[in-house]
Amino acid sequence: MPAPLAQDIDYHGLPAIHLRAPDGAEAIILLHGAHLVSWKPAGGEERLYMSEKALFEDGKPVRGGVPICFPQFGKTGPLPQHGFVRDRSWEKVSARAGDDFAMAVLRLTDSEATRALWPHAFKIEFSVAITASRLDMELEVENTGEAPLRFTAALHTYIRVKEAEEAHLEGLRGQQYRDLLTGQMHSDSGTFVAIDRETTRQYLATENPLLLRDDRRALGINAENMPDTVVWNPWEATCATIADLPPSAFRRFLCVEAGAIESPVELPAGEGWWGRQSLVAM
Numbered sequence: 001m002p003a004p005l006a007q008d009i010d011y012h013g014l015p016a017i018h019l020r021a022p023d024g025a026e027a028i029i030l031l032h033g034a035h036l037v038s039w040k041p042a043g044g045e046e047r048l049y050m051s052e053k054a055l056f057e058d059g060k061p062v063r064g065g066v067p068i069c070f071p072q073f074g075k076t077g078p079l080p081q082h083g084f085v086r087d088r089s090w091e092k093v094s095a096r097a098g099d100d101f102a103m104a105v106l107r108l109t110d111s112e113a114t115r116a117l118w119p120h121a122f123k124i125e126f127s128v129a130i131t132a133s134r135l136d137m138e139l140e141v142e143n144t145g146e147a148p149l150r151f152t153a154a155l156h157t158y159i160r161v162k163e164a165e166e167a168h169l170e171g172l173r174g175q176q177y178r179d180l181l182t183g184q185m186h187s188d189s190g191t192f193v194a195i196d197r198e199t200t201r202q203y204l205a206t207e208n209p210l211l212l213r214d215d216r217r218a219l220g221i222n223a224e225n226m227p228d229t230v231v232w233n234p235w236e237a238t239c240a241t242i243a244d245l246p247p248s249a250f251r252r253f254l255c256v257e258a259g260a261i262e263s264p265v266e267l268p269a270g271e272g273w274w275g276r277q278s279l280v281a282m
């Protein structure tokens with residue numbers, strides 16, 4: 001049985017936390033963006049995609065793993081794409097490994113630099129917990145200011161797949177989605193979503209859980225308090241335009257993102273909000 005671990009490490013030159021539960025499940029979280037860059041359930045197979053061309057630099061987002069989008073998803077407002085917390089340094093609040101789990105909590109609060117972009121006081125915490133075949137990620141936001149807050153948020157999870165074209169995402173049948181490439185609304189009529197072209201869909205009020213079948217394995221995906229699901233794969237032509245992705249990378253991942261996007265969260269002064277995404281490897 002491997003020794004449980006919650007250790008500060010260096011990951012491509014950035015400070016990170018390496019977690020290992022006694023059952024062998026492992027995760028690595030950067031302080032940069034509170035970015036989860038690796039998750040291996042017990043058994044040892046990596047389930048998150050990380051680009052071989054990812055940049056690990058201050059002020060740059062990391063391509064792969066689980067970027068945190070806050071306080072704006074995508075280009076839905078005046079802030080930089082996906083907000084400003086994914087390329088900023090967070091602080092470690094705690095990291096520990098117990099009898100059958102390991103977990104870490106990271107925190108970011110407003111600063112002069114964040115207030116220059118977004119004039120609000122806030123505290124956000126991101127918790128990652130692993131046990132056996134399960135990963136739980138929770139984003140908590142507290143409005144520490146005097147005025148109400150309004151934000152959108154998402155966990156932009158890059159799931160590693162053997163071959164994107166053969167992966168099937170089940171559980172979205174009959175659900176409404178906005179095609180973010182055209183802006184048009186559709187209703188999904190297929191028994192599963194298969195990816196054979198550039199796909200950027202925002203499913204609204206998603207019913208959970210979803211199941212991603214990939215080769216001989218599957219992943220259960222559950223979200224709480226994050227009603228939107230974004231499904232993204234850039235496919236060949238767009239992938240070729242993304243500098244930190246190798247040309248064939250689009251075959252190796254599918255993003256299934258849990259978010260609160262369609263209806264921005266309105267948070268009165270002093271109140272808190274949380275959203276979760278959980279993955280179960282099968």
Ligand SMILES: O=P(O)(O)OC[C@H]1O[C@H](O)[C@H](O)[C@@H](O)[C@@H]1O
Pocket residue numbers: 061074081082180200230231232255
């Ligand atoms: O390149 P990034 O800023 O990390 O964004 C990556 C992608 O995120 C989301 O899924 C959006 O829907 C896409 O339009 C965007 O290209």
